[in-house]
Amino acid sequence: MTLQGEVLLEGPRGRRLCLELAMELNQDIRTAVFWLGYELDSGRGTSRVLLTMVSGENGVADEAAASGSGTSEDQLAAALTALDSTSLSGTTIQLALERSVDTARYWQPPDGEDVLAALPAVRAALLPLADQVLRAPGVQWWDEGRAVEQWAIDWRPADDPAPLPGNLRQALSSWGRNERAEEARAALDRPIDPHAPVSGWWWSFPRGLLRSVGHLPAGLGLVEDSLGWLEATAIPVRGTGRTLEIRTPEDWTELCRRFPLEVTASRRHDWFNTTGRDGRWVIPDWEQAATEWDAVHLTVLGYLRGAGRALQVDTGTATVIAGWDPDCTIWLTDGVRECEGPRQAWQRAGQGESWNRVP
Structure with a gap:
């Protein structure tokens, strides 16, 4: 099409x-x-x-x-x-x-x-x-699904190796507990007025899970809220299992509709600032989503169409794709591992400059 x-x-x-x-x-x-x-x-x-x-x-x-x-x-x-x-x-x-x-x-x-x-x-x-x-x-790859072989990015030089994140189920369980506790604290401690000068956790996915990208060097430059890294190590990974493709805003809202997690109190102020909307907010309950999916991949077009918007889930409820890089796969289970092939070292001269592979 x-x-x-x-x-x-x-x-x-x-x-x-x-x-x-x-x-x-x-x-x-x-x-x-x-x-x-x-x-x-x-x-x-x-x-x-x-x-x-x-x-x-x-x-x-x-x-x-x-x-x-x-x-x-x-x-x-x-x-x-x-x-x-x-x-x-x-x-x-x-x-x-x-x-x-x-x-x-x-x-x-x-x-x-x-x-x-x-x-x-x-x-x-x-x-x-x-x-x-x-x-x-x-630009045809902007709508492509997750490739079987991808790259996990470690923002450290190749002479400082680190293992890939593991025990993803355990990490998700810890995230779920922390997310619910943060929402409960925010409901007690934070003002309801969305204009109040309050900020907190604004991402819509768990931090600390293994993430991978399908294209290099493109994936090195497509990072939201980056810290201006000048060196990176690309680790070849191979993943199997069921992948949910987020190609359209509707793909995201359907995921939120099936597995909603209330985050109104903890996201109210930040997401009001970025979207201008005041109301109930949800994100996917990633623990529940992991019972059906091993990974979730946001295509470039899915990102360009949906990120940063207030996306309606149902009457009175909305969600935001926030902090998720385009063409990034987030792994919910341990169906991914480092595969054969050398790690690649990349570097650039300065922020905004092109990434080049180190021989």
Whole structure:
């Protein structure tokens, strides 16, 4: 089935991917997005401060110059509609995808560029580019299921080896106890007002389980909330068993519907900040999900369509895919192990630079 570009624009990460591509292809669009994004950012003047050095008459700054090009949202939309995307390449798309992943955040309001990309006029203007992205060579793997042979990433150099996480059932059991205890504490200690300056655990999956990716070096650059690692060791793994593929937002909400775990008190404030929704929240009860599935894989398209949105589970209840990297498989049982083949050492010169395999 041929997907239409509209599916990329369903979610904030897909829209940001397209906006990043547009900025890469046209410098005037980059300038307009910079200024409009600043104006729309919730942290304007506080967490996001603009420093200008503009001289006017008698040394007074010219306010019009200091506020940028003066491009309006409608003018940006017109520029996006007229954008020439014939030079689109796989490398350009990958870099834009990495920037979209890197700018995801679930503990505070979306940045101004995400807000800008969600405006109806801008979103509509991004549709031709989104169509072009899905037709581009090199993105077909975005909808692929989990490969049997993958890579687990250890963010340490190859001369500091570490065993893969084991006893995943036990880790899930510990997670379940801790998650329920945290929810109970939050219900007692945290205010109901979603605007209260409170933050906590915002991920929607258990930390500490074994995770694997299917593509290198792509998987090294597609990491949410990364710590800016410059070295990594890729460990070849082979997994068997039943895998649930999250290709669409509906795949995720159905999982939450079948195995719901209440997290309203512990997620209320963070997820209100990122989605603007106030209400009941659930995530999958991963212990229960493990009775049916050995692994859950989030495709790149599933991520771009669903991550960071308030996804409706039922009347009055929603969920968020948060903190889960695209093309990442999370293992719920011990059906995965290191397989034959050497571990690979990778490094990069700096944050935002390309990853290169170390001979």
